[in-house]
Amino acid sequence: MTAQSDRVVVTGTGALSSFGSGSEALWRACLAGEDPSAPVPASWSTYYRATSRTWAPLPPMNFSAMGFSRADVLTMSMPALLCAAASDEAMREAGATDLFRAAGPGALRAGVFVGTGFSGAKAPFDNYRAHLFGGMKSRFEQLLQDFPDDADLTEHVAALKAHARVNPLVICQTMPNAPSATVGIRFGLKGPNDTVCYACASGTVAIGRAYQAIKRGELNFAIAGGVEHLRDNAGGVFMGFDRLQTLAKPGAEQGAENRPFDRARTGFLFSEGGAGMLVLESASFARARGAAALAEVRGFALTSDAVSMVSISEDNNSICAMWDRLLEDARLAPTDIGYLNAHGTATEINDQVESALIERYFGVGPKINSTKSILGHTLGASGALEAIVTIKSLREQRVHVSRNLDHPIRELDFCKVSAAHPFDFALSESFGFGGHNAGLIFARVDHD
Amino acid sequence: MEDAGNLERIQRVIAETLALTDPDLSRETRVKEDLGADSMQVITIIISLDEEFDTEFDTVDLPKENVTIGWIEDFVARTLASKG
Structure with a gap:
């Protein structure tokens, strides 16, 4: 048992997801097994033919009602807005909104750690369209005056949708560190302001980095989590994942395509994105x-396979090494883990390898589910959103259903329904393109 | 070229963007030098005018110094006229 002062605790959570604003809205949707999936925007088919045609969009976000000014909404990138709004909620719950705004010396011992896979991908994608097509569109429009009955030309001109000018803030909106910088500016945190990029493991690593900095005594306080926003006007990011053949294929029924750990899985449900942010602090600082x-x-632990950019295999990976280090850091044994929030993407290889290794390492011990079976895959935000779900699970001693798990690929203790489950320690893990394996262990605060 | 309605709308956007509580604005007021705006805030004003006037103002000719409210009003009028 560590000394009280060495402990790192979570005192606030905030989330924006396909289920709207609020970590509680996310958690309730998970318990209810809701499905946010919908057909992708019809306009994307103007630009390419995709194999997958389903995604999990975000609902309209009323940032004005969340306290953001018109200038904020017009100038900040969507990832920065999502990250700031989720941080607002987490800081409110932690009672820390104004804690560092007076810029006292304590602000230097407060940091920000944000994970993202793509950050502001929309900004360069959409502005490059303006850059390339703005002039081209005027010339086509002149040509159309000479050939007004040319149906093909009319269609091509209509497809060249582009802003009339390049946004003067495109650089600020593209910078991967814009979300973390926004949070630091918003709350006056003057310690390290880190952006970590570990693809789909980014959110988990960001929380882990904050935990390590507090545990080492470098910081008292941190806001940490992940953010992603993957909608652009032509569906460019979606197309990239579709071409990698990683996305869920169309099924007979809307909502049945997303099937982590099921034999009939075909790929992951692409999410428009979201943000999950947590407030971490030393137990002594929180108590004071x-x-x-x-x-x-x-x-927390992090390893790399150093084998492949996108693939994992059962016999050549560093996942078990990550678990070894994670359990050593937590001073726990595999049998102590009562609940495992899996990476569980629903791609053929991930679920096969992850479930086989879990069986080998943990046996049929922990309850297992995939939050991605509900939310879809929010990439760089997923680890943070799943950490929030894991914390809610610990607090309520309930685990949510893993959706569409009709025929599990392995005989593990999967959550077939949302149900009460007594447990003290939970593991939340994420794997990322590039071969990254990251895990966090959370404990009930009343456990001793 | 000026339109009294435009000037009022521009002044309202500037006051809102810079969070001015009791603004005393005229055509001669310089956004940076008199109101303390930085370069980012001047661009923010222009982008906010996009929404206010439902168009897109190109910032390529935006001067680095001595941007007065009168210059912005003329700039808005010129852009709106060019778009018909």
């Missing part, structure tokens, strides 16, 4: 200011 702990961050 009267902040209640929601959970303890008990361990």
